[in-house]
Amino acid sequence: MKSGHADLPLHYGKVPVWLAQRMSALGGAIVESIVMEYGRNALLQKLSDPFWFQSLGCVLGMDWHSSGITTSVMGALKKSVNQRSSELGIYICGGRGKHSRATPAELMAIANKTGLDGDSLVHSSRLSAKVDNTAIQDGFQLYLHSFVLSKEGEWAVIQQGMNTNERLARRYHWHSPSIKSFIEEPHTSIYGKNQGTILNLTDKAAAPTRSGILELTKENPGQIMREITKLVMPDHHDVRAEDVNLKRLGAVLALAHDSPVNDMESLLLLEGVGPRTIQSLTLVSEIIHGTPSRFSDPARFSFAHGGKDGHPFPVPITVYDESILTLDRAIQKAKMGEKDKSDALRNLSKVSQNLEKDFQPNNRFNDIIQQERDNSWKYEGRTVMGKAKKPGGASGQLELF
Numbered sequence: 001m002k003s004g005h006a007d008l009p010l011h012y013g014k015v016p017v018w019l020a021q022r023m024s025a026l027g028g029a030i031v032e033s034i035v036m037e038y039g040r041n042a043l044l045q046k047l048s049d050p051f052w053f054q055s056l057g058c059v060l061g062m063d064w065h066s067s068g069i070t071t072s073v074m075g076a077l078k079k080s081v082n083q084r085s086s087e088l089g090i091y092i093c094g095g096r097g098k099h100s101r102a103t104p105a106e107l108m109a110i111a112n113k114t115g116l117d118g119d120s121l122v123h124s125s126r127l128s129a130k131v132d133n134t135a136i137q138d139g140f141q142l143y144l145h146s147f148v149l150s151k152e153g154e155w156a157v158i159q160q161g162m163n164t165n166e167r168l169a170r171r172y173h174w175h176s177p178s179i180k181s182f183i184e185e186p187h188t189s190i191y192g193k194n195q196g197t198i199l200n201l202t203d204k205a206a207a208p209t210r211s212g213i214l215e216l217t218k219e220n221p222g223q224i225m226r227e228i229t230k231l232v233m234p235d236h237h238d239v240r241a242e243d244v245n246l247k248r249l250g251a252v253l254a255l256a257h258d259s260p261v262n263d264m265e266s267l268l269l270l271e272g273v274g275p276r277t278i279q280s281l282t283l284v285s286e287i288i289h290g291t292p293s294r295f296s297d298p299a300r301f302s303f304a305h306g307g308k309d310g311h312p313f314p315v316p317i318t319v320y321d322e323s324i325l326t327l328d329r330a331i332q333k334a335k336m337g338e339k340d341k342s343d344a345l346r347n348l349s350k351v352s353q354n355l356e357k358d359f360q361p362n363n364r365f366n367d368i369i370q371q372e373r374d375n376s377w378k379y380e381g382r383t384v385m386g387k388a389k390k391p392g393g394a395s396g397q398l399e400l401f
């Protein structure tokens with residue numbers, strides 16, 4: 001896959017400080033883990049996948065389907081990753097509004113430090129924005145441009161446009177190693193509104209779009225679009241059963257609450273971390289180690305740390321902090337040559353996948369969400385509206401799916 005896009009309901013609002021700080025800490029730890037385990041290009045490849053990016057935002061506690069994931073995730077990563085750029089070899093430039101316009105200067109500063117070709121990087125940054133804003137006339141006006149660069153010179157671009165009439169945002173993803181031409185298949189497809197109409201630049205009806213490209217490139221671009229995956233997020237705010245692969249989610253919850261966690265010697269290293277944290281760490285582990293096919297239902301990852309809007313449940317602060325602490329400890333141990341904890345975290349996703357093979361979900365999805373909400377006060381659950389309160393009645397343990 002060269003790149004892709006995601007359509008998201010347009011939401012406004014700010015991320016509260018208590019969540020923004022944790023998003024930055026956990027996001028930075030996830031990035032560092034991926035770089036350590038798989039390398040910088042693997043990180044860029046993941047960032048260019050709309051489904052993985054949405055899943056990452058869900059794990060970090062953002063509203064599972066809204067446009068705010070893009071701005072908030074990239075802001076959190078930029079803050080944490082750039083503090084360790086010299087060590088990680090990863091640099092994040094740009095952002096929303098005025099920050100996007102600072103991208104060329106930021107890239108030139110990085111080029112001066114690393115010896116990379118700054119002019120070429122600036123050219124790539126500007127042209128990727130021009131293609132998505134002008135060559136692709138789909139009704140979305142760009143307002144965010146993030147350029148993620150490795151010290152080897154490879155890059156990924158994440159940018160987002162807004163269509164206020166349709167109340168939608170569209171996110172575009174690029175990955176440099178797969179791009180042979182900016183004007184011939186820089187994306188493998190572009191989809192229009194949620195009805196699924198394909199914008200085909202070779203069609204006669206696409207003459208205005210071709211004119212925009214011709215003005216930009218001074219040549220006939222030929223076929224720019226080819227069909228690939230798309231991610232169109234629903235308009236409903238709550239997390240529903242149809243948004244989640246119940247077999248996968250059920251396996252995660254079973255792993256958190258049943259015996260398999262204690263059946264593997266390596267997982268005993270996580271002893272002392274409660275079942276609820278195991279649930280979160282399993283989904284964090286999958287973000288780090290999972291293959292692309294595992295991210296077809298990003299909503300599932302909202303069961304790691306909930307969402308700031310309370311869907312599917314309030315953000316469990318104590319669990320979130322335990323996830324950050326556990327991952328940070330694993331990273332520090334791995335740097336010293338002790339990989340037991342990082343191997344244990346990796347095995348969480350493996351065990352969950354093994355459980356899926358014979359797992360049969362039941363119809364208790366809404367009950368599971370209600371249980372999480374009822375128990376939220378135990379984990380200092382919080383939303384933008386305030387702290388979760390203890391429910392009037394006692395909450396019992398439910399059968400997992």
